Amino acid sequence: MTATREDILAALKGVADPISGTDIVSAGMVRALTVNDGAVRFVLEVNPQAAERMEPVRAEAEAKAKAVPGVSSVSAVMTAHSAKAPPELKPQRKAEPQGPQKLPGIDRIVAIASGKGGVGKSTVSANLACALAAEGRRVGLLDADVYGPSQPRMLGVSGRPASPDGKTILPMRNHGVTMMSIGLMTNEGQAVVWRGPMLMGALQQMMNQVQWGALDVLLVDLPPGTGDVQMTLSQKAEVSGAIIVSTPQDVALIDARKGVDMFNQLKVPILGMIENMSTHICSKCGHEEHVFGHGGVATEAEKLGVPLLAEIPLHLDIRLASDGGAPIVVSKPDSPQAQAFRQVARRLVEEGKA
Numbered sequence: 001m002t003a004t005r006e007d008i009l010a011a012l013k014g015v016a017d018p019i020s021g022t023d024i025v026s027a028g029m030v031r032a033l034t035v036n037d038g039a040v041r042f043v044l045e046v047n048p049q050a051a052e053r054m055e056p057v058r059a060e061a062e063a064k065a066k067a068v069p070g071v072s073s074v075s076a077v078m079t080a081h082s083a084k085a086p087p088e089l090k091p092q093r094k095a096e097p098q099g100p101q102k103l104p105g106i107d108r109i110v111a112i113a114s115g116k117g118g119v120g121k122s123t124v125s126a127n128l129a130c131a132l133a134a135e136g137r138r139v140g141l142l143d144a145d146v147y148g149p150s151q152p153r154m155l156g157v158s159g160r161p162a163s164p165d166g167k168t169i170l171p172m173r174n175h176g177v178t179m180m181s182i183g184l185m186t187n188e189g190q191a192v193v194w195r196g197p198m199l200m201g202a203l204q205q206m207m208n209q210v211q212w213g214a215l216d217v218l219l220v221d222l223p224p225g226t227g228d229v230q231m232t233l234s235q236k237a238e239v240s241g242a243i244i245v246s247t248p249q250d251v252a253l254i255d256a257r258k259g260v261d262m263f264n265q266l267k268v269p270i271l272g273m274i275e276n277m278s279t280h281i282c283s284k285c286g287h288e289e290h291v292f293g294h295g296g297v298a299t300e301a302e303k304l305g306v307p308l309l310a311e312i313p314l315h316l317d318i319r320l321a322s323d324g325g326a327p328i329v330v331s332k333p334d335s336p337q338a339q340a341f342r343q344v345a346r347r348l349v350e351e352g353k354a
Contacts, residue, residue, distance in 0.1 A: 001069045001070040002038070002070050003035055003040070003068050003069065003070035004035060004324070005033060005035050005153075005324065005325055007035075007068050007069075007070070008033060008035055008040055008065050009033070011064045012024055012025050012030055012042075012061055012064060012065065013025045014064055015057060018053065018054075018057065019047065019050060024044065024057065024061060028160045029044050029046065029159065030042055030043075030061075030158055030159055031044070031079075031158060032156060032158070032159075032172065033156055033157075033158050033325065034156035034174070034324075034325045034326050035156075035324055036324060036325075036330075036331050037072075037331075038070055039075075040066075040068075040071050040074045040075070041074075042065075042075075042076055043076075043077055044061060044077070044078045044079070045079050045162070051078060058077075058078050061076050062074050062076040099235075100234070100237055100238045101238065102237075102238045103207060103237055103238075105212060105213060105215060106215045106218050107215065107216050107217065108216065108217045108218070108241075108353070109218045109220060109233075109238065109239045109240055110217055110219050110240055110241055110348075110353070111220045111222055111230070111233060111234075111239055111242040111263075111268065112124060112219055112222060112242075112243050113222045113224075113242050113245070113259050113263070114224050114244065114245045114246060114255070115225065115244075115246070115252070115254070115256045115258045116246070116251070116254075116256070117148075117223075117224035117225075118224075119224075119246055119247045119252055119276055120245060120247075120312070121145075121221065121222075121276075122143075122150045122151060123154065123276070123318060123319075123322050123327075124245050124274055124276060124312065124341075125141060125151070125221040126141070126155055126322065127318075127327045127328060127338075128219065128243075128344060128345060129155075129177045129219050131338075131341040131342045131344065131345035132216075132219075132348070133175065133177050134329065134333070134342065134345070135342075135346060135349050137217060138214060138215045139176065139215065139216065139217055139218075140171070140177070140178040140212050140215045140218040140219070141178070141179045141219045141220075142179075142180055142206060142210075142218060142219070143179065143180065143181030143182065143221050144182075144206070144220050144221060144222050144229050145222065145223040145224075146182050146202065146203075146223060146229065147223060148223070151181045151221060152172075152179075152181050152183045152184055153183075153322075153323070153325065154323075154325065154327060155172075155174050155175060155177060155327070156175070156324075156325025156326055157174050157179060157181075157184070159172075159184070160184060160185065161180065161184055161185070168209060168210075169205075169209050170210075171210050171211065171212065172184065175326065175330045178213065180206050182206070199229055199232070200228055200232040203232050203233065204232065207233075207236070216354070217354040220239075224255075225255075226258055230266075231266065234263070234267075234268050235266070240271075240353065241268065241269040241270065241271035242263045242268050242271060243270075243271050243273070243274060243309065244259050244270065244272075244273045245273075245274045245276055246274075246275065246276070246296075246300075247275070247296075248275055248277075248294050248295060248296035249296065250296065252296075253297065256300065257300070257304075270304070271306075271307070271309075271353050272301070272307035272308065272309035273300065273301045273304075273306055273307070273308055274297070274308075274309050274310050274311075274312060275296070275297035275298065275311045277291065277314040278297075278311035278313055279291075279294055279311070279313050279314065280313065280314040280315070281313065291314060298311070310341070310343060310344045311340070312340050313336075315337050317337060318337050328341075329341050
């Protein structure tokens with residue numbers, strides 16, 4: 001039996017927080033939870049003044065997690081941050097008209113986009129971020145897919161970000177990637193019902209009020225389509241380039257062309273295209289089949305005069321790794337699937353694009 005994140009979180013809900021009177025999961029104390037082949041790791045964020053009192057809680061949490069069937073080892077550590085809550089994400093009352101600005105400390109911003117949803121853009125973003133980190137780059141990942149934020153799950157991050165002064169937001173970090181997502185600011189399962197101005201305000205706050213630190217590259221996982229978030233990012237920040245993700249099928253390529261055209265209109269260079277779910281090889285018989293067709297993105301990239309960066313296979317391990325909070329680049333770094341992402345990262349680094 002293989003333990004899952006849900007199994008561990010359910011067990012940790014049985015550990016009481018003596019300060020808040022609720023359990024440690026509901027109190028938002030559990031951070032950076034990862035479950036990988038039976039190895040469980042997580043961080044307990046506690047009030048600095050109560051650190052000594054919380055050691056028994058940490059020990060109990062470690063024991064509860066170790067008792068879950070399928071768990072082979074548990075590592076639970078405590079960290080202490082300011083107890084102040086992060087500022088509420090809401091639109092600024094007045095937006096000053098100005099051109100794209102370079103974010104302090106960030107050398108490059110690369111947008112990861114798709115015209116159509118469901119093509120694996122967020123999976124590509126998470127794995128590419130981890131691959132760039134493995135290449136020694138200082139990487140940030142901004143989950144700007146406001147309506148469907150998935151990066152907290154994919155990168156194994158949970159809990160709410162802290163704020164030392166009520167204004168600056170401290171990002172989360174795991175697998176060598178500094179990350180911020182609207183999913184960390186809302187309750188799990190809570191819908192984000194916002195119109196355009198609220199989306200634009202939240203995006204600007206996540207770009208400008210998050211303490212990103214010094215980064216070689218900030219990847220921005222955009223929502224599908226050609227809407228407010230894409231326009232706000234390109235108009236407010238200096239975006240070095242965009243990578244378009246698509247499956248080979250015609251209906252996805254139709255929307256991918258629109259995404260390329262949008263960035264052309266916004267004067268953002270296209271760094272290349274990635275064909276995701278390119279081919280499937282049966283794990284039992286080795287038969288290769290092209291479930292969504294094959295080569296469509298390569299043909300489209302040639303027509304548009306942009307590079308084809310990779311053809312990522314459709315593979316069960318990629319999905320399992322993402323659901324488990326450790327992208328395949330981290331969980332199975334030597335696998336052919338992981339190496340496909342590593343090759344993209346190496347190419348971007350060699351060409352000075354990331």
